[in-house]
Amino acid sequence: MSDVVARLQETRDAIARAARDFGRKLEAVTLIAVSKTKPAEMIVPVLGAGQIDFGENYVQEAKEKWPALRERFPNSRLHMIGPLQSNKARDAVALFDVIQSLDRESLAKELAREIERAGKAPELIVQVNTGAEPQKGGVLPGEADAFLELCRSRYSLTIAGLMCIPPAEDPPSPHFALLGKIAKRNGLAILSMGMSADYEAAIQLGATHVRVGSAIFGARG
Ligand SMILES: *Cc1c(COP(=O)(O)O)cnc(C)c1O
Numbered sequence: 001m002s003d004v005v006a007r008l009q010e011t012r013d014a015i016a017r018a019a020r021d022f023g024r025k026l027e028a029v030t031l032i033a034v035s036k037t038k039p040a041e042m043i044v045p046v047l048g049a050g051q052i053d054f055g056e057n058y059v060q061e062a063k064e065k066w067p068a069l070r071e072r073f074p075n076s077r078l079h080m081i082g083p084l085q086s087n088k089a090r091d092a093v094a095l096f097d098v099i100q101s102l103d104r105e106s107l108a109k110e111l112a113r114e115i116e117r118a119g120k121a122p123e124l125i126v127q128v129n130t131g132a133e134p135q136k137g138g139v140l141p142g143e144a145d146a147f148l149e150l151c152r153s154r155y156s157l158t159i160a161g162l163m164c165i166p167p168a169e170d171p172p173s174p175h176f177a178l179l180g181k182i183a184k185r186n187g188l189a190i191l192s193m194g195m196s197a198d199y200e201a202a203i204q205l206g207a208t209h210v211r212v213g214s215a216i217f218g219a220r221g
Contacts, residue, residue: 004042005049007216008033015210018200029203032079032192034213037220040065046216047073055100055211057082059091066095080122081163081192081211083137086110093118100125100163100192103138105150112155123160125192126151128182130175131167138164144182161190161208172198176205 011031019026034055035043043054043065052075056062062078070076079098089110092099099122102108115121126148129138139147144162151157162183166175176193183191194202196215203210214220 002045004217005045007218008046008049008051011212011215014200015203018203022204024203024206028208030209032081032209032211033216034081034195034211035065035217036061036082036213038217040069042217043069044072047076053077053079053209055079055081055213056096059084059088059095062095063091079209079211089114090117093120093122096122098123098125098160101127101137102151102157102159103127103129103147105147108151108155108157112157115157121158123190124151124157125161125163125190126159127163127165128179130164130178131170133167136165136167141178141182145186148186148188159188161188161192163192163209165195166193166198173201173205176202176207180206 015029015031016026019029030053032053032055033046033051036057066078077097079100080092080096081100084092084101086106093114102124127138128144129136129140132140148159151159162179164175164179166172179193180191190208191206192209194207194210196212199210199212
């Protein structure tokens with residue numbers, strides 16, 4: 001068995017343990033394998049092992065890697081988890097099943113336009129900058145409710161949930177709890193939170209999607 005498939009299985013086992021320990025249903029937690037910067041040769045065995053959901057951060061990279069992979073594995077689901085420039089909205093709507101980095105009005109406007117044009121809508125998730133870090137994408141926690149309302153009322157966008165990336169230097173759990181609170185009061189079911197270092201804590205706090213890269217594919221160069 002290849003290294004990546006072994007690490008995929010270890011990750012699946014750890015998710016199952018966390019779900020059991022924290023009283024969560026295993027079916028309620030989706031593993032997204034984050035394959036950014038990794039070549040197709042490394043992704044194929046993971047697809048072959050039955051992994052469905054994958055995350056990518058760059059539109060251009062996804063455009064180069066995924067059309068051929070999807071032809072071989074038509075069930076796969078591709079999530080955009082990186083910052084998205086408004087001028088890439090058309091490509092993103094064409095390529096991705098889920099866009100997790102919706103975080104500003106200009107992007108909501110472009111996505112609404114491109115969804116209308118394409119006649120198909122990816123699932124949309126709003127990113128929240130729970131640590132209010134200036135260099136990071138996401139709406140501020142205090143502005144999340146108003147942004148969600150704006151997406152719905154002005155742009156007729158259906159928002160499925162929320163995503164966050166806690167500051168690297170903070171304990172992640174308060175950020176996960178905050179994201180859960182914002183989702184709950186807005187009636188949103190999806191909570192995309194938790195990465196290689198902290199997905200168990202995220203599962204404890206209600207994650208429905210964990211985004212795991214290096215624990216499966218190894219460190220990025
Ligand atoms: C890269 C990335 C991940 C995966 O990070 P790992 O620490 O390698 O698991 C998850 N989410 C986002 C938004 C990322 O950019």
